[in-house]
Amino acid sequence: MSKQPAIELKNVSLQRGEVLVLKGLTGQFPEGRITTIIGPSGAGKSTVLKLCNGLLSQDSGEVTILGKPLSEWEPAELRQQAGIALQSAPMISGTVEENLTLPYALHGAEVDVDKVNRMIQEVGLDTNYLQRDIRDLSGGQRQKVSIARTLLTEPAILLLDEITSALDRASRVEIEELIQYIHQTYGTTIIWITHNLEQAERIGHYTWVMMDGKLVEEGASELLSHSTNPQVQRFIKGSVS
Numbered sequence: 001m002s003k004q005p006a007i008e009l010k011n012v013s014l015q016r017g018e019v020l021v022l023k024g025l026t027g028q029f030p031e032g033r034i035t036t037i038i039g040p041s042g043a044g045k046s047t048v049l050k051l052c053n054g055l056l057s058q059d060s061g062e063v064t065i066l067g068k069p070l071s072e073w074e075p076a077e078l079r080q081q082a083g084i085a086l087q088s089a090p091m092i093s094g095t096v097e098e099n100l101t102l103p104y105a106l107h108g109a110e111v112d113v114d115k116v117n118r119m120i121q122e123v124g125l126d127t128n129y130l131q132r133d134i135r136d137l138s139g140g141q142r143q144k145v146s147i148a149r150t151l152l153t154e155p156a157i158l159l160l161d162e163i164t165s166a167l168d169r170a171s172r173v174e175i176e177e178l179i180q181y182i183h184q185t186y187g188t189t190i191i192w193i194t195h196n197l198e199q200a201e202r203i204g205h206y207t208w209v210m211m212d213g214k215l216v217e218e219g220a221s222e223l224l225s226h227s228t229n230p231q232v233q234r235f236i237k238g239s240v241s
């Protein structure tokens, strides 16, 4: 692990509605590495990701992102530094280009055409795709557009929430390769929630196992299957859903 983590959580608690979702969670995401997060449904994985780009803030404890407390970040700046991509890859109706230039439109900024052209190609799509209606794209292609849109702001941290869960095997492999390429090319810190244990081991350098609002185990991804923690063993064997 690098000396300075990209993100550090110390004794973080967070309540949503009636539910205490995070219960004194402490852990780090190493800078410039791919960390995968696994754990049963409702463990609080998505909530951690939303904390990491300021969509939520903690009730108690400390969250430090790129050396600065979450509360001191200007929200738009944090969202630029910590970009998020979701399983649903939400899009506006219109063309691929309109979706890619949305971040510029939202900030009233001039569109950097060269960058848009470069990014669509970086994710493995031809520039001809820019004029296509977003509805005509496959799930895998949509996810690539979603990733390209996130990359346009040149984030230091890429937050991925189940981005391959809805995809077939071929598209899943393409997206995994794309994320590895992005990591190698830009040195981006990647935090990737997945339900797929094999994917967590295959893609991650480092893995968090979350259960019931806490981090119950963290370490090198390949060591996951050798965990001596009985809770983690049960989860890996599929007895915890």
Ligand SMILES: Nc1ncnc2c1ncn2[C@@H]1O[C@H](COP(=O)(O)OP(=O)(O)OP(=O)(O)O)[C@@H](O)[C@H]1O
Residues within 6 Å of the ligand: 016, 017, 018, 019, 021, 039, 040, 041, 042, 043, 044, 045, 046, 047, 048
């Ligand atoms: N807006 C909300 N209001 C109330 N409770 C919420 C809200 N959002 C999430 N929760 C609850 O917080 C808990 C953790 O949710 P979270 O989405 O972080 O879990 P998760 O580990 O990502 O689960 P999954 O794998 O199913 O996506 C769940 O019990 C969920 O019902």
